[in-house]
Amino acid sequence: MICRLNCGACCIAPSISSAIPGMPDGKAAGERCIQLDESNLCLLFGKAERPKVCADFGAEEWVCGTTREEALLILTDLENNTH
Template identity: 55%
Template sequence: MSALSCRGGCAACCTAPSIASPIPGMPHGKPAGMPCVQLDDQLRCRLFGRPERPAFCASLRPSADMCGASRSEAMALLSALELATQPDAASPPSVGAT
């Protein structure tokens, strides 16, 4: 399979996931489902290639599993992944064996 390129005007990976680390303009990170404040009018990252860009963002690579065939599919896939990787608030904390 050939490598995918980012889809222009998409920014699903800058919107769907939460980002725990600080981002310029978002000192407490970014909640899931909220567009990053660093997106410009064309939905491109203003921090791309800059040291201020969070490691999480720099680690993302376009893939069929993440991007799907459209922006709406990418949003659905990434939103499902966000939900699947959230800590389960109903689960008790792990306790070491005594």
């Protein structure tokens, strides 16, 4: 699956415990990553400073659903049920 343009759900819904440029303590679940631009694209995509957890994430329908809203619900549910 190719990432859905203007989605960014994976950069908002889950918590990230590793450092992100501009967010040295990572980010909380539901918090928008500082590296997400106005079009919901990662400013670090393809760069060495992108956190490994982000680089390892791959868009798949079971995680991303069929809409941005569905992706946010699925990822939020996964976050809530894995802590």
